[in-house]
Amino acid sequence: MTFSPRLETKLARLLESYPKGRERAALIPMLMYTQDEVGYITKELAQEVAKRCGVTTLQVDEVVGYYTMLRDRKMGRTHLQICTNISCLLVGGEELWKHACSKLGIGHNQVTADGSISLEEVECIGACSWAPAIQTNYDFHHHVTVERLDKIIADLRKVQ
Amino acid sequence: MVNLTIDGIAVQAAPGTLLIDAAKQAGIKIPAFCYYEGYSLQAACRMCLVEVEKFPKLQAACTLPVAEGMVVRTEGAPAVKARKTTLEFLLTNHPLDCPVCDPGGECELQDMVFRYGAGESRFTEVKHHVDEKQWSPVVYYDAPRCILCYRCIRVCDEGMGVNALGITNRGAFSEIVPNMGDHLNCDECGACIDICPVGALTSGTYRYQTRPWEMEHTGTICTHCSDGCKTTLGSRNGEIVRGNNRDSSGVNGEFLCIKGRYAFDFVQHEERLQSPLIRRNGKLEEASWAEAINLVAAKFGEAKGNTGVVGSVHTTNEENFYLRKLAMQGLGTPSVDHQRSGDVHTLLDALAGKENALAAVDDLYRAKAVLIVGADLSEQHPLLAFQVRANVRHHQAAVYTVTPGPVREDKTSAKAVRCAEANLLDGVRGLADELKSKGDLTILFGDAIKGQAVRDLVAFGDSLGIAVKYVCLVDYSNSRGAVDMGLVPGEGGLSIPQMLAATDLAALWVVGADPLAGGGLASKGAFVVVQDLFLTETAKRADVVLPSASAYEKSGTVTNGAGEVQRLVKAASVMGAKPDLEIFGLIARAMRIDVGRAQNEAIFEEIRKTVRGYNVPLPVIATGGAARTQPLNGRLGSIPDPSQVRSARDTLFTSGALGRYSKILKQVVEAPGALYEG
Numbered sequence: 001m002t003f004s005p006r007l008e009t010k011l012a013r014l015l016e017s018y019p020k021g022r023e024r025a026a027l028i029p030m031l032m033y034t035q036d037e038v039g040y041i042t043k044e045l046a047q048e049v050a051k052r053c054g055v056t057t058l059q060v061d062e063v064v065g066y067y068t069m070l071r072d073r074k075m076g077r078t079h080l081q082i083c084t085n086i087s088c089l090l091v092g093g094e095e096l097w098k099h100a101c102s103k104l105g106i107g108h109n110q111v112t113a114d115g116s117i118s119l120e121e122v123e124c125i126g127a128c129s130w131a132p133a134i135q136t137n138y139d140f141h142h143h144v145t146v147e148r149l150d151k152i153i154a155d156l157r158k159v160q
Numbered sequence: 161m162v163n164l165t166i167d168g169i170a171v172q173a174a175p176g177t178l179l180i181d182a183a184k185q186a187g188i189k190i191p192a193f194c195y196y197e198g199y200s201l202q203a204a205c206r207m208c209l210v211e212v213e214k215f216p217k218l219q220a221a222c223t224l225p226v227a228e229g230m231v232v233r234t235e236g237a238p239a240v241k242a243r244k245t246t247l248e249f250l251l252t253n254h255p256l257d258c259p260v261c262d263p264g265g266e267c268e269l270q271d272m273v274f275r276y277g278a279g280e281s282r283f284t285e286v287k288h289h290v291d292e293k294q295w296s297p298v299v300y301y302d303a304p305r306c307i308l309c310y311r312c313i314r315v316c317d318e319g320m321g322v323n324a325l326g327i328t329n330r331g332a333f334s335e336i337v338p339n340m341g342d343h344l345n346c347d348e349c350g351a352c353i354d355i356c357p358v359g360a361l362t363s364g365t366y367r368y369q370t371r372p373w374e375m376e377h378t379g380t381i382c383t384h385c386s387d388g389c390k391t392t393l394g395s396r397n398g399e400i401v402r403g404n405n406r407d408s409s410g411v412n413g414e415f416l417c418i419k420g421r422y423a424f425d426f427v428q429h430e431e432r433l434q435s436p437l438i439r440r441n442g443k444l445e446e447a448s449w450a451e452a453i454n455l456v457a458a459k460f461g462e463a464k465g466n467t468g469v470v471g472s473v474h475t476t477n478e479e480n481f482y483l484r485k486l487a488m489q490g491l492g493t494p495s496v497d498h499q500r501s502g503d504v505h506t507l508l509d510a511l512a513g514k515e516n517a518l519a520a521v522d523d524l525y526r527a528k529a530v531l532i533v534g535a536d537l538s539e540q541h542p543l544l545a546f547q548v549r550a551n552v553r554h555h556q557a558a559v560y561t562v563t564p565g566p567v568r569e570d571k572t573s574a575k576a577v578r579c580a581e582a583n584l585l586d587g588v589r590g591l592a593d594e595l596k597s598k599g600d601l602t603i604l605f606g607d608a609i610k611g612q613a614v615r616d617l618v619a620f621g622d623s624l625g626i627a628v629k630y631v632c633l634v635d636y637s638n639s640r641g642a643v644d645m646g647l648v649p650g651e652g653g654l655s656i657p658q659m660l661a662a663t664d665l666a667a668l669w670v671v672g673a674d675p676l677a678g679g680g681l682a683s684k685g686a687f688v689v690v691q692d693l694f695l696t697e698t699a700k701r702a703d704v705v706l707p708s709a710s711a712y713e714k715s716g717t718v719t720n721g722a723g724e725v726q727r728l729v730k731a732a733s734v735m736g737a738k739p740d741l742e743i744f745g746l747i748a749r750a751m752r753i754d755v756g757r758a759q760n761e762a763i764f765e766e767i768r769k770t771v772r773g774y775n776v777p778l779p780v781i782a783t784g785g786a787a788r789t790q791p792l793n794g795r796l797g798s799i800p801d802p803s804q805v806r807s808a809r810d811t812l813f814t815s816g817a818l819g820r821y822s823k824i825l826k827q828v829v830e831a832p833g834a835l836y837e838g
Contacts, residue, residue, distance in 0.1 A: 041312045056323050056326075056339070058323065058325075058326040058337070058339045059326060061326060061328060061337065062326040062327055062328055064328075065327075065328030065330075065337075066328070066329065066330050089512075099233075137391075
């Protein structure tokens with residue numbers, strides 16, 4: 001399995017940043033970067049990363065199973081993550097979550113029928129000061145209200 | 161030494177000793193699920209928390225090294241409270257169905273809850289349930305029972321070198337996963353089941369058959385390969401239902417492979433012979449023992465010295481010794497042989513006069529360097545491979561492999577050399593400089609090294625200038641014993657190929673072997689007598705077939721490949737079959753031949769007196785220990801033709817004729833397996 005030249009350069013640099021024989025240290029970032037390009041951790045991808053990091057495929061599966069940000073199945077083109085941890089919960093995170101569910105007609109870790117948006121209820125995303133916060137792929141949205149959430153979703157659909 | 165106090169007892173321990181081990185030495189057992197001697201530390205279960213003075217919090221005894229002046233309380237109120245809480249947490253999702261759970265009565269979690277009286281729970285939530293999964297014919301996994309101690313993962317990774325188990329998800333949803341997603345591809349050794357403290361991993365062949373306390377447990381020696389593992393057979397009503405290693409007193413400690421743990425099922429195979437057969441009008445028909453024995457005695461009486469005798473590599477030393485005596489002295493035939501699978505004779509001859517040059521199983525765990533020549537150790541000799549892996553793990557031993565293809569040992573070896581079987585010694589010679597720098601060396605070699613090559617290998621060992629020990633690898637449970645008891649042609653005697661080729665052979669007596677599997681018998685008129693468990697190819701050609709008992713159905717002694725004598729103990733019985741020794745006795749009596757009593761103790765006493773190296777201490781044997789034979793006291797008189805040394809090259813999932821009648825060995829997806837695939 002090969003990746004885009006840009007990603008290959010990045011991965012090569014990544015592997016160089018750890019001492020020789022410790023390639024396994026690159027496992028998590030390598031999974032993150034390649035997931036961004038491939039979409040999710042396919043069986044083939046897991047095997048490729050295992051080979052490059054010198055671990056077994058089973059060890060890659062262990063890591064993918066552990067971290068929620070690594071996914072072993074296809075999600076929406078935009079992955080909408082809504083925080084319902086304590087800070088966000090206190091200022092309306094729960095309402096945002098319920099609203100998104102009913103608006104998109106999907107639940108936790110589900111994808112809309114057209115494959116454009118997937119939804120995930122997440123724990124703290126480190127944006128408590130600007131709660132309630134949500135994340136669309138790698139973009140953060142602060143002080144989100146139900147109205148702003150509607151607009152974000154509408155914008156997402158427009159872009160796509 | 162470090163001085164410390166545990167529960168008011170003054171304890172001395174070497175620096176670096178873990179607190180849990182130091183306590184054990186003092187007779188104080190600190191409870192633990194995840195800690196397991198010999199494997200890496202985990203500190204996952206929190207059961208071993210103890211109070212240590214001047215530490216603000218409870219400490220995990222499994223990872224805390226002892227320190228001078230340390231004062232420890234293992235069963236104080238805070239530690240007990242912590243353990244009760246840990247148990248309460250472990251039970252939040254654990255089903256409380258001990259009465260119908262397979263390991264009930266042998267469950268460490270059950271024992272701990274009982275010990276700490278942690279019967280109450282504050283959790284009222286619905287338990288998280290996941291359905292049970294079958295990973296292979298021998299391994300089942302029930303996730304809700306799993307306490308995530310990682311023992312199975314570590315025994316598979318470190319002990320077996322297989323890496324077949326992992327863990328996925330997290331928190332309460334964590335579960336163990338097999339390497340192939342929904343099934344296992346591994347050694348199918350069942351070590352994970354044995355080491356599991358609860359009922360999460362259960363054995364496909366044993367689960368729900370019986371309760372542990374309803375079985376009789378018999379520690380005997382596995383009858384498959386030549387490693388000589390002790391297997392504890394659990395039997396009920398004379399039928400074996402489980403093999404494991406709860407009696408970890410054998411040379412194998414806790415180790416067993418699929419053969420030792422599961423492949424006892426040939427005993428109850430429906431094709432077992434249970435009555436003597438006599439050929440009448442060209443067909444084998446059932447007959448009485450008296451009729452069969454009298455016929456054999458009459459025919460042997462006529463054939464006398466023109467009889468060929470083929471012995472077994474699974475029968476006991478006593479049987480082999482008695483058979484040789486009965487054949488050579490009673491019948492007067494020098495034509496006695498068995499299928500040799502390693503050139504032990506040449507090795508013993510080449511080592512004449514050297515002391516301590518033969519390695520025992522334990523030496524593989526202690527040697528500073530190990531050289532494996534022409535053998536796929538993990539496939540052919542799983543215990544020896546396990547010992548070498550443990551040696552690497554615990555003592556950083558240097559392992560060298562010189563093999564025709566990749567082997568599992570390569571992964572942990574200092575150097576792996578590939579060369580064809582014909583030039584193995586060239587590969588070995590290339591390692592000379594490296595090996596010289598090691599303190600001592602143990603060399604294991606397979607059947608490709610025979611005759612002059614064995615002498616060359618010993619000469620190479622001598623040239624290194626360090627202490628070298630050898631193991632000549634042989635195939636089966638008593639291959640070595642058959643050599644030592646002298647089941648080889650005497651003066652002017654015929655070897656197996658010569659017996660089969662002789663056109664005037666009057667009788668052929670085959671005990672637990674299948675020499676006609678590959679071809680016919682030249683002497684058409686020969687009267688063929690076969691003693692076996694099954695109707696083998698040879699038995700189909702026989703005039704009389706006598707049903708014999710397997711090693712699990714008799715007592716006696718066997719000698720493993722490393723020359724250690726161990727005792728068999730009867731664990732099962734199959735109606736109609738008799739131990740070979742009893743059959744020999746009946747034949748001798750019917751022929752009015754007196755070569756001594758056909759009785760184990762009497763014959764073993766004679767073996768101790770007359771077979772060189774076998775003057776072993778009786779208490780060691782009697783208590784189920786392994787006694788080392790030391791046969792190095794001079795040159796051998798004659799050495800049988802090395803060209804006939806041939807290993808069957810069994811894998812982990814084959815075991816010669818016995819393997820063909822073990823359903824479990826054939827059921828697993830890995831069967832039949834292959835050598836040199838790494």
